[in-house]
Amino acid sequence: MAAKRLRRAAAMALALGSVSALVACSGPVAVGEGGDADATLIYDLGLEMTTLDPAAVFDVSASIINAQVYEQLVGYATDSDEIEGELAESWERNDDATEYRFVLRDDVAFESGGELSSADVEFSFNRLKNLQGGSAYLMDGITVASEDERTVVVSSEVPKPELLAMLATQSFSVYDSAAVQERGGLADESAATEDTAGDAFFEESFGSGAYALASYEPNAEVELVASESWRGDAPDFAKVLVRNSRSIQQQTLNIQNGGSDVTNSLSSPQVAELDAESVNVISQPLPQVIYFALTNSGGPTVNDDFRRAVALGIDYDGIVEMAGEGARQGTGVIPTTLAGAIPEGEGLQRDVEAAKAALAASGMADQPLSISFGSDYAVGGQDMGLFAQKIQSDLEEIGMTVELDGAPTQVSRTANQEGKVQAALWPFPPDYADASQFLIHSPGGLLAERIHWTAEEAPEIVALADAAQHAVDDADRAAAYEAWARALRDTNRFIAVVEVPQNLVTSKRVGSLNMDVAGEPQINLFTLEQ
16 A cells, blocks of 8 residues: 555544445455556546636646545544644644644655755645635634744634644645745735635645656546655556546446446445446545525425425435435534534434424415525535425425426526525535535524524524634544534524435546545545456
């Protein structure tokens, strides 16, 4: 196994579900005796990237590629929910979680020629902030300073117990500052308008990961090769060819018949149709929940009894069964994989008679409900339209009139963002795996604003959110977030429906399958089995 796992300096309790095998194996796929200087891994993936610049990346395909090329100060241990060092050898935190001090490894070399120092961390973080990309907000209230060549201090204006989870994301990748500056990279306040390094990340690697970028063909393929500067064991697969493949049918055919080695786009029902003798599969829950949001701007969803009828009328068990093996019922807006969630098994239960009674009590049984969703949107390979149709059928059974308002993702998402829909069916994929990300559902928060639900209308829930934000101790945080999640659930304004798993499917010649908490594989840990 390639030696990417580093000395553990600290752990973060996220209570994430463990990776489990679905097909062709009853446990983690075993490490093989492989290794071939000419071995190429073929990865079918829908390439949606507009950049490979870590400070600007905001799509899944680019993140999967960058995860092989760039490292962060910390990351998640393989097949674990614990955070350990990557570029950081060790760290310590003050009592109120406003200051973190990181000591860097002294054996890290970048593919572009430099050696890791605190200046690279400082440059990378400040460039993330000042480039003003989609993830720049993660640096709000945060400063980074070099104490010496191997020591970095990250400070926050407010308690930030979630900082390690933030730093484990691709947005906080560290790269060769000198080389990026030579290509026009800037980290000061002029970066937003003057930085010209973005395209350089399509042309060469500035990272310290196990792989380096060899070539990029827009909308076609990306080729990675084993990095000559990597400090660990050489990967079994010397090359990785990531091919643009948007057809699920073609991906299924390729992985089944040996035309590719890896895909992570198939749903659990699609995986169940594969020949278990020709593939390896692992699955794990993603830290996101598909939820049903009901507007507070007018119509029947303003009524408490009507919303209660919706919540009681949904057949949660049926939806979980439809989503396939590895799916879970959502218990609240915080995924059950995260500390602070309402525990698994404590989700809402369908009660048809109670739902009918609540609908009658609302006096709005004759009012139609329109469900908005992305007609071409999928989560873990699951078509959102199928979930919408199931909910429509469930609610019609209790006497509601339900209309489906599916539209292309961009159209549907824009309407939802502008607060123009009555009921919206969407997931919320967090930017990092921590309960604090889900406070945007709280009254007055970003998602609550879209359903016209203000902080003034629910001050008690706002107070619970504030208490959760200010809790620092792990146990106190978990309890505070769970209390907030329960209070939010009781309003039936955001109804948690289902948590869909991520499936990683490989050919039989690939072993040591793994995914991190975001569903991204560490390809350098894959082994060549045949």
